Amino acid sequence: MKSSYYDESVNLGLQFQKENKSWSGADTLKYQKQIKGLVDRFQATTILDYGCGKGMQYSTPCIDGKTFDEWLGVTVYKYDPCVPEFSIPPPANMKFDGVICSQVLHTIPDDDMHWVCEQITSYSTKFVFIGINFKKPAKRKKHIYDKRYFKQPRTREYFKSFFKNSKNIFWWWKDRMFYSEWIDDQISNKWLDVPEIWDPTYHFVETTI
Numbered sequence: 001m002k003s004s005y006y007d008e009s010v011n012l013g014l015q016f017q018k019e020n021k022s023w024s025g026a027d028t029l030k031y032q033k034q035i036k037g038l039v040d041r042f043q044a045t046t047i048l049d050y051g052c053g054k055g056m057q058y059s060t061p062c063i064d065g066k067t068f069d070e071w072l073g074v075t076v077y078k079y080d081p082c083v084p085e086f087s088i089p090p091p092a093n094m095k096f097d098g099v100i101c102s103q104v105l106h107t108i109p110d111d112d113m114h115w116v117c118e119q120i121t122s123y124s125t126k127f128v129f130i131g132i133n134f135k136k137p138a139k140r141k142k143h144i145y146d147k148r149y150f151k152q153p154r155t156r157e158y159f160k161s162f163f164k165n166s167k168n169i170f171w172w173w174k175d176r177m178f179y180s181e182w183i184d185d186q187i188s189n190k191w192l193d194v195p196e197i198w199d200p201t202y203h204f205v206e207t208t209i
């Protein structure tokens with residue numbers, strides 16, 4: 001059930017979307033290898049992009065002269081409550097082979113994490129991919145939300161706790177270097193949350209808001 005702050009958080013996001021070029025959807029492409037790996041592994045043809053941003057990744061050729069959906073070879077349902085043209089969620093009984101959710105969970109207030117994460121998993125039949133950026137926040141980065149509704153430290157454990165009973169959830173923390181066996185490692189629980197090899201572009205910082 002929605003918290004009393006949820007609609008306000010969406011309105012703040014809507015405002016931010018209107019006034020800024022960021023939240024375009026381009027960050028999804030930072031996980032292109034991971035998402036392609038999952039699409040191929042699960043032979044997915046339909047994807048829900050939950051919190052897709054302005055959708056530039058689906059309107060502008062960005063990989064090998066193709067849009068992201070063309071490159072993946074899938075049909076994508078774009079959902080983002082803060083972008084008017086994508087603000088209608090799929091009907092509750094609609095299913096997709098995969099759900100992707102890139103850099104979105106940190107925008108969800110504490111009291112809404114539970115139902116949002118349930119909603120995300122409810123749409124998927126084969127896999128859910130969640131990408132989260134653990135890069136140190138830029139010093140002057142504005143927090144657009146009221147911090148009273150984001151009291152929980154946004155750690156890897158915190159995010160994972162909402163998916164404890166769900167199967168086929170695939171995580172990617174951006175400070176980790178990509179390696180090709182990562183899908184197998186997540187399936188067999190070999191995958192470590194804190195990587196042995198770091199992507200030097202990122203820092204190990206758990207809190208993102």
Ligand SMILES: C[S@@+](CC[C@H](N)C(=O)[O-])C[C@H]1O[C@@H](n2cnc3c(N)ncnc32)[C@H](O)[C@@H]1O
Pocket residue numbers: 009010013017023024025026027028029050051052053054079080081082083101102103104107108
């Ligand atoms: C950092 S951007 C990421 C956009 C895109 N997924 C990407 O990776 O490039 C965060 C996105 O979360 C969306 N967002 C904010 N509140 C949301 C909510 N309650 N449910 C779903 N998406 C939300 C914003 O509109 C924004 O597009």
